[in-house]
Amino acid sequence: MDELRIVVFDVDGTLIDSEHNIVTAMTEAWAHMELGVPDPADVRRIIGLSLVEACQVLLPWAPGNLHRAVAESYKEAFRALRLLPEREEPLFPGVRAALEEMEAAGWLLGLATGKSLRGVHSMLDSHALHGRFVTIQTADDNPGKPNPGMLLRAAAETGVDVSRMVMIGDTAYDMQMARSAKVAGLGVSWGYHGLEELHEAGAALVVDSFENLADIAASLIGKPPCA
Incomplete structure (x- = not known):
């Protein structure tokens, strides 16, 4: 054998x-946390990392509690995207x-x-x-x-x-x-x-x-x- x-x-x-959905969810998370607008090219770079690690790369100046909060906000935004009929991956x-x-x-x-x-x-x-x-x-x-x-x-x-x-x-x-x-x-x-x-x-x-x-x-x- x-x-x-x-x-x-x-x-x-x-x-x-999945790039479009990831960028959209991260943009919504930043807006929710009043962090401005992330550069889509920067978000593209972190695709593949675990979520908190991705937030650490995108926001190197921020404390750990903010990284975790952005990660949770991203999860909520992505869950909402999954419910949209036009959502495609x-x-x-x-x-x-x-x-x-x-x-x-x-x-x-x-x-x-x-x-x-x-x-x-x-x-x-x-x-x-x-x-x-x-x-x-x-x-x-x-x-x-x-x-x-x-x-x-x-x-x-x-x-x-x-x-x-x-x-x-x-x-x-x-x-x-x-x-x-x-x-x-x-x-x-x-x-x-x-x-x-x-x-x-x-x-x-x-x-x-x-x-x-x-x-x-x-x-x-x-x-x-x-x-």
């Missing part, structure tokens, strides 16, 4: 296009086919995301993806990226060695997490950080589409992460 192998996906910027092109291809090739699938578990379940509901992922690691019960905890916990939960794991993500945080966990990192070009950043953070490869993903991921198995 072939040894188990797993591909772990980031969510925002990798599987779904579409899958990026090729995602569903890639998931089906990976499963057909015998890969286990997992998630490692800065989203809350509630947010992940909302995404799975919206796109009928429940049951696809054997391990779901979120910021609710793990250290935030780039700490390697999410990947190490995914390995422990599934019994898959980190040498048989590939992390797929769109940000430097994803690639740094993979490198710290000694996992091969595969970057995607359509997300929220640039190609050079992904390579510098340790991506073994950056792809422009999910075409032939099973073969590409298989080529990374057993290769040491980029230093």
Whole structure:
């Protein structure tokens, strides 16, 4: 029997296009806290971090209690957005086919995301993806990226060695997490950080589409992460 192998996906910027909703929710949170208006480019930069850590980056001068308050206000704003009929967080092109291809090739699938578990379940509901992922690691019960905890916990939960794991993500945080966990990192070009950043953070490869993903991921198995 072939040894188990797993591909772990980031969510925002990798599987779904959620930038508009994230920027809108953060803008509303800042308005609620009378902080002015955040630069959308700055908000884009922190997508992938856990929420309080994201607020720390956006508001480096603020005390911890304000970071936590902004994070709670953001959660409320995002919950309200989910109720709007026009709210969309579409899958990026090729995602569903890639998931089906990976499963057909015998890969286990997992998630490692800065989203809350509630947010992940909302995404799975919206796109009928429940049951696809054997391990779901979120910021609710793990250290935030780039700490390697999410990947190490995914390995422990599934019994898959980190040498048989590939992390797929769109940000430097994803690639740094993979490198710290000694996992091969595969970057995607359509997300929220640039190609050079992904390579510098340790991506073994950056792809422009999910075409032939099973073969590409298989080529990374057993290769040491980029230093």
